[in-house]
Amino acid sequence: MSFVSLFFGSSDASETESRPLSRWVSFGGAILFLSLVLYASFSALEYQWNWESALRYKKKFADGWIATLWISALSLFFAFLIGSLATLCSRARFLPVRYLSMIYVELTRGTPLLVQIFFFFYVVADAAGIQNRYVVGIAIMAIFSGAYISEILRAGVEGVGKSQLLSAKAIGFTEYQTFRYVIAPQALRSSLPALAGQTANLIKDSSLLSVIAISEFTLNAQEVNAITYSSFESFFPLAIGYLILTLPIMRLSRSIENRLRFET
C-alpha cells in the first residue's frame, strides 16, 4: 500500500473499517489541519492567554456542568412523557384533542426557544405563581423538546407497515393490544437514532436557560468571563464540557442506526 492510498477510502463506508492504520492517519491529519487553522487564527489575534485566572474558578465550571447534566436529564424524562402523550393525542378519535396536539407541536417547533423561554418565564410561570426558576427551566425544556420527540415518534408510528396492522387485526388484537405489542415496540425501535440526536440537541439548547439566570454550565462560564475578563479561557472549557455530553450520545445514535440497518 502506498503512502497516498492511506488517505483514500471507497464510497462504501464499511470498507475503511478493515484498515485501522488508514483510519488513524487520516483522522490525525484532519485534527492536525483544524488545529493549525485554530492556531493561525489565534496568532493573528495576538491573544494573551491567561489560563490561571480562569482555572481558579474550576469549581464553578464543574457545578455548572453538573447542573446542566441534571437539568437535561430531568427535561429529557418529562419531554419523553409529553412527547409520547402528544403522539397519542395526535391519533385521538376526538378531533379537538388531535388539533390541540397538532397546534402544540407546530407552535413549539415554529418559534425560537429564546422567545418561548421569555414567554413561559415572565408570563406563564408568573401567572401560575411558580417561584423556582429551575422548575420553570426544566418545564420549558421539556415542553420544547417534547414537540420534537412527538414528531419523531409520530414518524415512527406511521412507519409501521400496513401489513403489520392487518396481521394484528387478523389475530384479533384490540386497538390497545395492537398499539402495545405491535406499533409501540416497532415505532420506538425505528425512532431510537433520531431520539438520541434529539437528546444531544436538548443538552445544547439548555444553554439558553442562562438568559433567565439559571446557573447552569453556560451561565457559569459567562460569569467566569465577566470576573476574569478571559473570554476564550472561559468558553473553551464550555465547548469541551458540552462535547463530553453530546459526543457519546451521537456515537450511540450512529451505532443504533447501524445495528438497525443490519437487522432488516
Added chain:
Amino acid sequence: MKLELESVVKTYGTQRALDSLDLIIEDTMCLALIGPSGGGKSTTLRLLAGLESPTSGTIRIDGNEIAHEDWQLREYRQRVGVVFQAYNLFPHFDAITNIALPLEKVHGYSRGKSLEKAGMLLDQFQLTDHRFKKPAELSGGQNQRVAIARAIAPDPDIVFLDEPTSALDPEMTAEVLEAIETLIESKNKLVIATHQMGFAKHAADTVAIIAEGKLVEVGNSSQVIDSPRTARAQKFLKAYLKF
C-alpha cells in the same frame, strides 16, 4: 362448512374489486379460490376472514351472517385464522413468541400453556431449532410455516390462506404446501387463494374461479380444473397449461 355470498360488492375508491359476486357452496372442507391477479380472489378471502366489510351484499358462513360492527367482527376474527402472502409475522418477536403471544393475550391461555402449545406446533412443522429466531433470521418457507402455526394455534373454525406460496421459490413452496396438506389431513377447514393449480386440484375438494370481480365457475376441484365449462375459465386455465 357452508359459504354463501350474495351480490357482494367491494369498492376501493373508484375501483370495483368485487362486482356483485354470487357464490354458494353447500359443503366443503377445503375451498380453493383461483383466478387472475387483481380478479378479486384475495378480496373475497379478506371479506370471508372478516378483515374488511363488503360495500354491499351479504356473506353467511354456516348460515350466520358476518357482522359489520367492529367489535363483533373482532370476535369473529378470533375464531378464524389467517395466513398472508408476506407472512406478516411480527419482526421484533422470535418465532415462538409470534405464536404464543396471541394465545396468551387474545385467547386467555396462561403464559406457560401458550408457550407449551407454540412449542408443540413448532415441533409439528419441523421448526424446533428455530424457535428463538426472529423472522429476519428465517427463510421465507420457514416464516410461512411459523405463520401457519400462528394461524392454527387457537384451533380456529376456519383457516384462510391468502396466496401463501406466491412469494416463495419452488423448494419453499413445496415445504409450505406440505404443511398445508397436514392441516387438511387433520380435518381443518380451509379457504385458500392460490396460483398453484396442481395443489388446488388434488388438495381442495371445491374450486371457485373468480375473475373481473365476478364468479366464473365453481364446482368439484378436478372437474373445474380438468374440464371447465365456461369460456372464461377455459381461457384462464389454458394460459396456465401453456407455460
